[in-house]
Amino acid sequence: MRIHHFDCGPARPLGGALMDGVSPGAIGRLTCHCLAIETDRHGVVLVDTGLGLRDMAHPWSRLPLLNAASLRFRFDANHTMLRRLRHAGLSPRDVRHIVMTHLDFDHAGGLIDFPEARVHVMEPEAEAAQARRGLLDQARYRPAQWGDTRRWHRYPERTAGRWFGFDAVTELEGLPPEFLLVPLPGHSAGHAGVAIEGPRGWMLHAGDTYFNRAEVHAARPHCPPGAAAYERIMAWDARLGRANQARVRALVQEEPTPLAVFCTHDPVEYVAMAVWQGNAANDRGADRQVA
Numbered sequence: 001m002r003i004h005h006f007d008c009g010p011a012r013p014l015g016g017a018l019m020d021g022v023s024p025g026a027i028g029r030l031t032c033h034c035l036a037i038e039t040d041r042h043g044v045v046l047v048d049t050g051l052g053l054r055d056m057a058h059p060w061s062r063l064p065l066l067n068a069a070s071l072r073f074r075f076d077a078n079h080t081m082l083r084r085l086r087h088a089g090l091s092p093r094d095v096r097h098i099v100m101t102h103l104d105f106d107h108a109g110g111l112i113d114f115p116e117a118r119v120h121v122m123e124p125e126a127e128a129a130q131a132r133r134g135l136l137d138q139a140r141y142r143p144a145q146w147g148d149t150r151r152w153h154r155y156p157e158r159t160a161g162r163w164f165g166f167d168a169v170t171e172l173e174g175l176p177p178e179f180l181l182v183p184l185p186g187h188s189a190g191h192a193g194v195a196i197e198g199p200r201g202w203m204l205h206a207g208d209t210y211f212n213r214a215e216v217h218a219a220r221p222h223c224p225p226g227a228a229a230y231e232r233i234m235a236w237d238a239r240l241g242r243a244n245q246a247r248v249r250a251l252v253q254e255e256p257t258p259l260a261v262f263c264t265h266d267p268v269e270y271v272a273m274a275v276w277q278g279n280a281a282n283d284r285g286a287d288r289q290v291a
């Protein structure tokens with residue numbers, strides 16, 4: 001197994017450190033941290049897809065205007081999962097499974113670029129995305145991004161197994177037990193983390209359970225105010241989200257930390273994980289082309 005970390009939706013929001021906690025100037029950095037996992041018997045498995053080729057070409061007709069304008073994504077096809085795979089020497093045709101933390105526009109946009117892949121998602125998330133009840137859901141879920149997907153695997157939230165103190169984790173159809181969905185609703189109705197046991201042990205892609213590393217990794221948890229505001233605006237059930245964030249924080253703060261935990265949008269975690277995994281070189285190639 002080989003794990004690649006890709007940023008498939010880099011954003012440069014105004015607000016600097018108010019958004020990311022580190023940027024010195026007026027412009028902050030956010031990532032759409034996705035994974036491409038080479039396996040021996042199951043092809044390439046993706047975790048989330050970021051923005052897709054069509055989103056990059058026609059962002060203003062496909063993405064929610066307020067979100068796209070405030071986050072200031074860098075709309076460049078070189079950042080899509082499809083191109084990232086090619087830059088890493090992988091064939092997009094080998095993508096057989098895509099495991100989704102949730103179906104927000106900044107995570108599901110690349111689904112359309114892999115119409116033959118099997119897509120794994122929690123049942124409540126698929127339901128909410130189809131129903132699109134209320135203004136928030138109409139903004140966040142964009143059927144044009146995933147309408148071509150034919151092979152859905154939807155998982156009800158139920159007790160299916162235990163993992164690091166989390167019950168209700170779900171094994172995935174057609175994938176080995178090294179891949180698990182860990183329900184963490186709150187940010188959205190069927191939001192989940194994705195756990196993977198790789199060459200360096202277990203890792204948890206926590207999706208949008210938190211937006212900034214200081215929310216779970218700091219001794220005194222806090223969130224930069226700009227990121228906190230965006231997190232609040234996008235929350236389906238903020239209280240449930242905070243409760244699940246606290247569960248992840250408790251896991252991270254065990255001594256010694258039993259696994260690597262990272263979220264989608266924190267740029268520092270993204271760099272740290274790419275370096276830890278030893279594949280930073282792949283990513284530099286893609287970044288150079290758009291610098």
Ligand SMILES: [Zn+2]
Pocket residue numbers: 104106107208264265
């Ligand atoms: Zn997100």
